[in-house]
Amino acid sequence: MSPETVQGAASPVLRAAAAATAAAPKAVHVIHVKPAQERPPERPQERAQKRPAIARCSGCSMRGVCMPADLTASQLAQLDSIICATRPVQRGDALYRTNDEFESIYAVRLGSFKTVVMHRDGREQVTGFQIAGEALGLDGICTDRHNGDAIALEDSVVCVIPFAQLEAVCREIRSMQHHVHQIMSGEIVRESSLMLLLGTMTAEQRVAAFLLNLSKRFKALGYSAAEFNLRMTREEIGCYLGMKLETVSRMFSRFQRERLIDTRGKQIRIVDPERLAKV
Amino acid sequence: MSPETVQGAASPVLRAAAAATAAAPKAVHVIHVKPAQERPPERPQERAQKRPAIARCSGCSMRGVCMPADLTASQLAQLDSIICATRPVQRGDALYRTNDEFESIYAVRLGSFKTVVMHRDGREQVTGFQIAGEALGLDGICTDRHNGDAIALEDSVVCVIPFAQLEAVCREIRSMQHHVHQIMSGEIVRESSLMLLLGTMTAEQRVAAFLLNLSKRFKALGYSAAEFNLRMTREEIGCYLGMKLETVSRMFSRFQRERLIDTRGKQIRIVDPERLAKV
DNA sequence: CGTCAGTTTGACGGTCGTCAAACTATGTGG
DNA sequence: CCACATAGTTTGACGACCGTCAAACTGACG
Numbered sequence: 120m121s122p123e124t125v126q127g128a129a130s131p132v133l134r135a136a137a138a139a140t141a142a143a144p145k146a147v148h149v150i151h152v153k154p155a156q157e158r159p160p161e162r163p164q165e166r167a168q169k170r171p172a173i174a175r176c177s178g179c180s181m182r183g184v185c186m187p188a189d190l191t192a193s194q195l196a197q198l199d200s201i202i203c204a205t206r207p208v209q210r211g212d213a214l215y216r217t218n219d220e221f222e223s224i225y226a227v228r229l230g231s232f233k234t235v236v237m238h239r240d241g242r243e244q245v246t247g248f249q250i251a252g253e254a255l256g257l258d259g260i261c262t263d264r265h266n267g268d269a270i271a272l273e274d275s276v277v278c279v280i281p282f283a284q285l286e287a288v289c290r291e292i293r294s295m296q297h298h299v300h301q302i303m304s305g306e307i308v309r310e311s312s313l314m315l316l317l318g319t320m321t322a323e324q325r326v327a328a329f330l331l332n333l334s335k336r337f338k339a340l341g342y343s344a345a346e347f348n349l350r351m352t353r354e355e356i357g358c359y360l361g362m363k364l365e366t367v368s369r370m371f372s373r374f375q376r377e378r379l380i381d382t383r384g385k386q387i388r389i390v391d392p393e394r395l396a397k398v
Numbered sequence: 399m400s401p402e403t404v405q406g407a408a409s410p411v412l413r414a415a416a417a418a419t420a421a422a423p424k425a426v427h428v429i430h431v432k433p434a435q436e437r438p439p440e441r442p443q444e445r446a447q448k449r450p451a452i453a454r455c456s457g458c459s460m461r462g463v464c465m466p467a468d469l470t471a472s473q474l475a476q477l478d479s480i481i482c483a484t485r486p487v488q489r490g491d492a493l494y495r496t497n498d499e500f501e502s503i504y505a506v507r508l509g510s511f512k513t514v515v516m517h518r519d520g521r522e523q524v525t526g527f528q529i530a531g532e533a534l535g536l537d538g539i540c541t542d543r544h545n546g547d548a549i550a551l552e553d554s555v556v557c558v559i560p561f562a563q564l565e566a567v568c569r570e571i572r573s574m575q576h577h578v579h580q581i582m583s584g585e586i587v588r589e590s591s592l593m594l595l596l597g598t599m600t601a602e603q604r605v606a607a608f609l610l611n612l613s614k615r616f617k618a619l620g621y622s623a624a625e626f627n628l629r630m631t632r633e634e635i636g637c638y639l640g641m642k643l644e645t646v647s648r649m650f651s652r653f654q655r656e657r658l659i660d661t662r663g664k665q666i667r668i669v670d671p672e673r674l675a676k677v
Numbered sequence: 678c679g680t681c682a683g684t685t686t687g688a689c690g691g692t693c694g695t696c697a698a699a700c701t702a703t704g705t706g707g
Numbered sequence: 708c709c710a711c712a713t714a715g716t717t718t719g720a721c722g723a724c725c726g727t728c729a730a731a732c733t734g735a736c737g
Contacts, residue, residue, distance in 0.1 A: 259583070369685085371685090651718080664715095
């Protein structure tokens with residue numbers, strides 16, 4: 120287990136361990152920043168299902184991230200028949216919320232999300248940030264209802280994967296079955312490392328681990344490992360790392376002073392990853 | 399690393415995820431509490447290897463915990479042919495360790511375990527305590543190697559479930575497939591709540607939550623929810639809850655003073671669960 | 678240009694970690 | 708069987724880290 124895997128390596132909807140794919144980084148990037156008009160809190164219900172677009176895995180640039188490598192053409196065709204919809208989610212909107220009925224899991228196609236669990240008394244914990252190629256919704260399988268919220272951090276698009284149909288495919292295609300198991304196991308391992316972080320690290324170490332983990336994942340997608348934009352606020356980062364937003368800000372400032380990073384607002388440049396890893 | 403696996407009694411793993419399943423708590427009861435009560439630690443030696451009890455899922459008293467409910471007789475027979483081994487693990491010994499090759503998952507048949515992940519610098523985090531009916535080893539699926547250690551807290555017995563064979567069964571028996579998925583998802587959800595605990599709760603709240611959670615699980619197995627023995631040390635509890643052993647001890651003492659619990663060493667009696675839950 | 682969400686920085690205090698010592702339980706060996 | 712050794716637990720004193728509160732600053736957007 121590596122420390123820097125705070126977030127766990129790609130935990131995609133079917134992540135490829137190899138992450139090799141330098142798949143379509145470009146496209147994603149662009150959209151990324153473009154802000155949207157948003158209404159943060161909101162009750163999106165009907166909008167949810169709007170405009171499902173057709174998407175096929177066989178032609179998807181992120182296939183390497185989501186799928187096992189050894190599928191035959193006919194197996195791919197079989198997948199295409201099942202994973203046939205994408206769904207746009209506007210910034211601030213929920214892909215699903217706690218207690219929503221579970222039907223599908225999702226792969227982030229474009230954009231990014233946070234997943235949040237909350238206690239009745241109002242305390243919240245961000246359990247993860249998901250970027251392109253990563254999976255969402257696995258929390259719903261065990262009770263047939265989602266156990267937390269998934270909120271878009273920017274205008275995003277997900278692939279919708281009806282779970283019952285995915286299970287059917289997994290009964291037929293062995294490599295697909297194993298791949299799905301690997302993804303779920305990967306999520307378990309990712310969360311374990313987060314627990315290690317939350318249970319044993321200082322605020323300084325947590326922030327460093329967070330930045331390095333993000334960096335690693337961007338790199339795996341073909342982006343720069345050194346320079347990227349944070350899509351989440353200081354408060355969301357704090358909520359993820361188990362600390363207050365002021366503390367997050369102080370750590371950023373400290374790293375800045377020590378020339379470990381270079382930051383202006385949400386823009387981050389990692390100047391000295393080695394020393395950052397040692398804090 | 400561990401003594402030969404003994405053949406025999408087997409009862410699967412695959413604990414009912416949400417535990418919700420009020421499945422067959424009664425039956426399990428009989429097996430477990432009895433022996434455990436009086437002799438916490440113990441020195442078993444040769445005992446390990448002997449006694450190749452024959453047991454099968456079909457006759458296992460914990461079947462309700464491990465299996466989907468609607469299996470036919472022939473499906474059960476199919477399982478019996480696969481999950482045919484149990485393995486004793488002595489107190490303090492590892493069922494598996496980080497980096498061990500992954501082959502099987504396990505169901506705790508008897509006794510209890512802790513799972514631990516660690517950072518190279520020595521920091522450790524206990525990610526869970528597993529008691530009868532609960533699953534172990536799911537962390538190994540994603541990389542084919544285990545991602546942490548599983549250590550017996552007392553002399554214990556697990557059912558060994560070769561994962562490749564389990565996958566084969568899941569390709570044939572739909573309810574079994576879904577059950578396995580539910581167990582993995584349940585583990586993801588369990589870890590999420592632990593992250594909530596680690597990220598947002600005070601030491602006092604964590605200890606209270608820990609005791610109530612244990613209580614609930616014992617109760618689900620048919621034991622007393624009010625009175626039980628802790629199998630782990632204060633240090634292990636602290637390592638699980640993200641605090642030092644002295645703090646754990648102080649919280650126990652505080653709860654004792656406030657008449658919320660009654661404790662002497664590892665013996666715990668929950669006196670006022672309602673107020674404990676409100677801490 | 679004004680508003681507002683988000684960020685930064687400072688001052689202060691509480692919670693919990695650290696260190697230390699005494700106490701208890703469990704297991705060992707004489 | 709007792710005495711000792713060791714592991715585990717409890718309690719106290721003290722201080723550091725980080726949370727809280729507050730104020731000023733920045734940038735985005737209407």
